[in-house]
Amino acid sequence: MLVDDQKLIRQGLASLLSLSAHIEVAHEAADGEEALAWIKAHGIDIDIILLDLRMPKMNGIQLLQAMRAENIKIPVLILTTFDDHNMLLEALKAGARGYLLKDVELEMLVSGIERIVAGESMIQPTITTSLLNGLQGLHSEFEAFAAPEALSAKELEILRLIAAGCSNKEIADALFKSEGTVKNQVSAIMAKLGVRDRTRAVLRAIELGLIGFC
Numbered sequence: 218m219l220v221d222d223q224k225l226i227r228q229g230l231a232s233l234l235s236l237s238a239h240i241e242v243a244h245e246a247a248d249g250e251e252a253l254a255w256i257k258a259h260g261i262d263i264d265i266i267l268l269d270l271r272m273p274k275m276n277g278i279q280l281l282q283a284m285r286a287e288n289i290k291i292p293v294l295i296l297t298t299f300d301d302h303n304m305l306l307e308a309l310k311a312g313a314r315g316y317l318l319k320d321v322e323l324e325m326l327v328s329g330i331e332r333i334v335a336g337e338s339m340i341q342p343t344i345t346t347s348l349l350n351g352l353q354g355l356h357s358e359f360e361a362f363a364a365p366e367a368l369s370a371k372e373l374e375i376l377r378l379i380a381a382g383c384s385n386k387e388i389a390d391a392l393f394k395s396e397g398t399v400k401n402q403v404s405a406i407m408a409k410l411g412v413r414d415r416t417r418a419v420l421r422a423i424e425l426g427l428i429g430f431c
Contacts, residue, residue, distance in 0.1 A: 221269040249275025281311035315339035338416040366409040
């Protein structure tokens, strides 16, 4: 599902995505209100939503918040013009699973869709740099817990690869492990950090000083 207030953008995205044999645009919406109404009525078969942030009536973050309130669990990939770490943090807090700029290459967009549908996260590397810089001095707004369980050296290595944007398969290849083993270890890392997904695991680890950034 494409949610963007600019019709030309929606048409362009739909045309580009049609080049991928296994991606179908099932519906388009011009704002969050329209999208939410359609999702509640027809969205049972939607695998992913590509969502703009700045829209009239109901913006992208408000739609994410409304979806959480309605317990709608369709994964969301933010696709926006704005490289703004504050908006990124708000979108991630509200439940977005990924964040790409609209000037992204089609190959990365398709990869992001595939990874998020598969249960992973996707943040464009240039945005990640802005986000990590913006985290300096920010108060934690993620799930609070008293004392995180210590991560092993191997878990920290996996966490660094996650922060570098590697998929489970890429981590498995790098560490000579099976993809299933890596998936289990990623789940264990998230449980220890008290977070729900890979992106929040990286942000939480940076907050705690477990991993650094350049």
